[in-house]
Each structure stands twice: as C-alpha cells, then as structure tokens.
Amino acid sequence: xxxxRELRYTKEHEWVKIEGDTATMxxxxxxxxxxxxxxxxxxxxEGREFKQFESIAVVESVKSVSDVYAPLSGKVTxxxxxxxxxxxxxxxxxxxxxxxxxxxxxxxxxxxxxxTAEQYDAYLASLKH
Amino acid sequence: MGxxxxxxxxxxxxxxxxxxxxxxxxxxxxxxxxxEHHATRNQAGLFxxxxxxxxxxxxxxxxxxxxxxxSRDCSKLVDGQVALCVMCNDQGGIMDDCTxxxxxxxxxxxxxxxxxxxxxxxxxxxxxxxxNLDCQVIDETDDTAKLDLQGPFAEVILQKMVDxxxxxxxxxxxxxxxxxxxxxxxxxxxxxxxDGFEIYFPAQYAERMWEKLFELGREHGLKPCGLGARDTLRxxxxxxxxxxxxxxxxxxxxxxxxxxVHLDKKSFVGKxxxxxxxxxxxxxKLVGFEMLDKAVARHNYLLYMANREVGKVTxxxxxxxxxxxxxxxxxxxxxxxxxxTVDVRIRAEFHKARMVPMPFYKxxx
Numbered sequence: 001x002x003x004x005r006e007l008r009y010t011k012e013h014e015w016v017k018i019e020g021d022t023a024t025m026x027x028x029x030x031x032x033x034x035x036x037x038x039x040x041x042x043x044x045x046e047g048r049e050f051k052q053f054e055s056i057a058v059v060e061s062v063k064s065v066s067d068v069y070a071p072l073s074g075k076v077t078x079x080x081x082x083x084x085x086x087x088x089x090x091x092x093x094x095x096x097x098x099x100x101x102x103x104x105x106x107x108x109x110x111x112x113x114x115x116t117a118e119q120y121d122a123y124l125a126s127l128k129h
Numbered sequence: 130m131g132x133x134x135x136x137x138x139x140x141x142x143x144x145x146x147x148x149x150x151x152x153x154x155x156x157x158x159x160x161x162x163x164x165e166h167h168a169t170r171n172q173a174g175l176f177x178x179x180x181x182x183x184x185x186x187x188x189x190x191x192x193x194x195x196x197x198x199x200s201r202d203c204s205k206l207v208d209g210q211v212a213l214c215v216m217c218n219d220q221g222g223i224m225d226d227c228t229x230x231x232x233x234x235x236x237x238x239x240x241x242x243x244x245x246x247x248x249x250x251x252x253x254x255x256x257x258x259x260x261n262l263d264c265q266v267i268d269e270t271d272d273t274a275k276l277d278l279q280g281p282f283a284e285v286i287l288q289k290m291v292d293x294x295x296x297x298x299x300x301x302x303x304x305x306x307x308x309x310x311x312x313x314x315x316x317x318x319x320x321x322x323x324d325g326f327e328i329y330f331p332a333q334y335a336e337r338m339w340e341k342l343f344e345l346g347r348e349h350g351l352k353p354c355g356l357g358a359r360d361t362l363r364x365x366x367x368x369x370x371x372x373x374x375x376x377x378x379x380x381x382x383x384x385x386x387x388x389x390v391h392l393d394k395k396s397f398v399g400k401x402x403x404x405x406x407x408x409x410x411x412x413x414k415l416v417g418f419e420m421l422d423k424a425v426a427r428h429n430y431l432l433y434m435a436n437r438e439v440g441k442v443t444x445x446x447x448x449x450x451x452x453x454x455x456x457x458x459x460x461x462x463x464x465x466x467x468x469x470t471v472d473v474r475i476r477a478e479f480h481k482a483r484m485v486p487m488p489f490y491k492x493x494x
Contacts, residue, residue: 036161039447040425042476060425062162062447063357082425112414114146 001029004095008111009120018087025071026099030124037062038087043090043101048076052110057100072110135177135274135335143454151244153180153439155356162357169321169362172350173280174344176359182246183273187236188264193228195237197256202391206231210317211301214389215381217399221406222377225249242371274335279325287288287326289345307359309341322366323492361446367487372430374443374457382406384415414465418486420454424472424480432458433472438463448489
C-alpha cells in the first residue's frame with residue numbers, strides 16, 4: 001500500500017492529516033503490517049490535551065501491546081468509534097477508515113518535526129537493510 | 130543470534146517472522162497468528178517443536194529414577210504410553226512440566242521444555258547420584274527433530290507417509306514406525322486441543338520430512354504454524370505454559386496439575402512439601418476467566434475485587450475460535466469460584482472479567 005502523499009509521518013509510524021484546524025491521525029500501513037491482526041484499540045478521552053510524541057493510544061495484536069504516539073501537540077476532539085468496535089479496520093484501511101482520532105492541533109510548526117511521504121518512503125527502505 | 134533448530138532455514142524460506150524463545154530463534158508466525166490458529170482448528174497445522182528437550186533414561190533402575198523426579202506414579206505405565214508429569218523441587222514448586230514416554234520397562238524418554246532442559250537434566254542427574262541409581266541418562270535433544278502435526282486432517286496427512294496404521298494409536302499413546310522410510314516415534318498427543326501427532330525422528334532428516342509433509346498436506350490445507358498460534362491454541366484448551374502459568378513459585382496443587390500428584394507414592398522430590406500443603410490448604414488457585422468487554426488481559430496484570438487485589442493474570446489472549454478474550458489467573462483461594470466477577474487492571478482502567486471453567490474450548494469428538 002502506498003503512503004499517501006498528503007500525510008506527514010513519525011518515526012514510530014503514525015500519520016497525520018491536516019484539514020483547516022482539524023488534524024486526523026492513525027498508524028501507517030507499515031505499522032499495521034508489522035503488528036498483524038489488530039484485536040484491540042484503546043483511544044484517549046475526548047478533550048484530553050497532549051504534547052507531540054507523547055504516548056496517546058494503544059493498539060494490541062494477538063501477541064503484543066504497542067503504544068501509539070501523538071504526531072503533534074493538541075487536544076482530542078473526536079474518536080473513531082468504528083475502530084474500537086472493529087479493530088481489524090486498522091489492518092484493512094490504515095490510512096482511511098482505520099483512522100484513530102481527530103484533534104485540534106496546537107502548533108503547526110511542529111509539522112517540521114515530521115517526515116513527508118517521500119522522506120517516510122526512504123525511512124522505511126532504510127529499515128529493511 | 131540464538132540457538133537454532135534444524136528447521137531454521139526452512140522457517141525463513143517459508144516467510145517466518147522470527148523471535149527469541151527460550152534462547153532459540155523460533156517462528157512466531159508465517160502469515161498471521163489468527164490465520165494459523167484457524168488452520169489448525171479446521172484443517173491442519175505443522176509446528177516445529179525441535180527446541181524441546183528429549184532426555185532418555187534407561188537401565189535397571191530407570192523407573193526408580195523416573196519415580197523420584199516426577200510426582201506422578203509411573204509404575205503402572207505400559208509400553209507406548211505417554212504420561213503428562215511435573216517435576217517438583219523440595220518445596221513442591223514446579224521445576225518443569227513434561228511427558229514421560231515408556232518404551233519398555235527399563236527404557237523411558239522424558240520430553241521437557243526448552244527453557245528448562247539444562248535445569249531438568251541437572252536435577253535428574255543429581256537425584257540419580259544421591260540415590261545411587263543404576264541407569265543411564267542421555268540428552269538426545271540435539272539429535273532429535275520434533276514436529277507437531279495437529280488438526281482434524283493430521284492423521285490423514287501423516288498416514289500417507291508412515292508404514293503403520295495410525296488409526297489404532299489411542300490418545301496419549303505412541304508407536305514406532307517408519308516415517309518416509311526413517312525410524313520415527315509417532316505419538317497421538319499435542320498442545321493444541323486438536324487431534325494430532327507429535328513426531329520424533331533423527332534431526333538430520335528434519336528438512337526432508339518438513340517438505341514431504343507439506344507436499345502431502347497441501348491439498349488438506351496444511352499450514353506452517355508459529356509459536357503465536359501455539360500459544361492461543363493451548364490457552365483455549367486450558368493447557369498451562371511453563372514460565373507463564375507455572376514456575377517454581379507455584380505447586381501442582383495450586384494449578385490444574387493436582388491429578389498428576391500421587392501422594393501415596395513411596396517417595397518423590399517435593400512430596401513432603403506437597404503433603405504439608407495439601408493438609409494446610411492452598412492459598413491461591415489457577416482459574417480461567419473471560420473478559421466482559423473487548424480489552425485483552427495479559428501476563429502479570431492484576432485482579433481486584435471490591436478494590437482489593439486478589440490475584441494476577443498468568444496468560445491472556447483473544448480467542449480466535451470463541452471470539453472473546455480469555456485468560457488464566459491465580460486468585461486467592463475462596464474467591465476462585467466459577468461465576469465470580471473480577472476487575473482486571475489494564476493500564477489506567479479496570480475491565481470486568483468472569484471466572485469460567487477450563488478448558489475454554491473442547492473439540493467435538
């Protein structure tokens with residue numbers, strides 16, 4: 001699956017999409033593939049404030065429990081209830097229906113700390129060696 | 130780099146994701162855990178278990194040594210019988226769970242866990258020395274390949290490459306035969322809750338047998354399965370895992386192994402401690418539980434009742450067969466009753482679970 005060009009990425013394999021003052025985040029196709037069967041997603045409470053790269057959610061596969069880190073600082077505004085009901089959505093559509101939560105971003109300058117799709121592609125290639 | 134079984138290259142070739150287990154580089158899954166789990170329940174799965182230890186005990190006083198090191202009375206075993214056993218320390222703590230396989234009245238093979246093999250061997254040798262028993266103790270682990278072929282089509286697949294009639298081998302019995310022309314021990318047993326075989330043969334033939342089994346098994350849906358599926362399959366079946374559910378701090382009376390403790394046996398290591406514990410009563414008991422929401426309880430998560438800590442999870446996972454999350458935990462004796470609900474602390478939150486009987490899954494005969 002191609003890493004969508006309009007997203008920004010973290011080294012921990014989260015993605016973020018900015019639309020106006022709302023940001024949407026999730027985990028990348030690489031991340032869902034490394035985890036394999038995702039069986040449980042624990043999301044933060046609405047209204048929670050967080051800093052960039054803070055541990056903010058948890059995804060669990062059959063065998064493992066993995067932290068998900070905030071791509072930017074912000075405040076949680078909306079949770080994707082579909083993924084708590086059907087965690088396998090994160091495996092099937094990591095960049096679309098499998099988003100985790102939306103938030104109001106605090107400082108868009110923090111985007112400079114993230115990778116573009118091109119940089120993330122190169123980063124994934126470097127992990128394979 | 131850890132130790133490797135003779136099938137390491139085959140695992141890599143079959144696309145395995147490799148992890149460390151008990152010092153061995155082992156496949157945790159090839160495709161996905163859930164996929165391999167269902168393959169074993171519905172068709173057949175092949176597991177490389179060559180990391181496990183085989184300790185041969187033979188000679189005039191072989192049985193006397195076996196009787197000393199395990200708590201079960203093995204004096205009434207018959208040739209070709211597989212007996213699930215535990216080895217205890219002097220305090221009654223479980224040093225390992227294993228099988229004792231009788232080849233003859235003076236010839237036994239103990240199959241032990243990989244992570245405890247060296248410890249077990251030392252224990253067996255020191256008991257032998259202390260009692261001055263006339264027998265040989267031989268570590269055959271490195272010379273032995275072990276494959277577990279499990280699932281409803283296991284017998285059909287294996288029958289195509291052995292020269293004996295598998296149909297007559299009963300559960301927890303084994304027979305000797307030729308596997309594709311090579312001497313092998315074929316045991317109807319396993320760790321998945323399905324019908325199937327544990328197959329032992331000389332390590333040098335491991336690659337050949339692995340490939341041949343897939344050649345013959347592919348049409349029946351045979352899949353290579355890793356330790357991930359092995360763990361979910363055994364948990365559903367209520368089988369304990371050494372190092373998770375049992376260790377030297379637990380006794381067989383506290384878990385599901387009470388039935389392999391024969392306190393009327395003349396003598397065995399740990400007997401005095403177990404007699405005392407039986408008399409005084411146990412303080413904790415292993416129980417099964419199922420989660421009442423979608424959260425997964427994992428090893429070492431704590432259990433609470435009315436805000437009081439009452440126990441600890443030892444195994445927990447999603448059950449692919451049952452579609453809910455299950456686990457095992459030690460709970461204070463008296464509270465460990467089927468039907469009781471407990472709060473499992475998962476990170477910052479409490480999630481409800483209900484104690485249920487084990488096994489969680491039982492195959493239809």
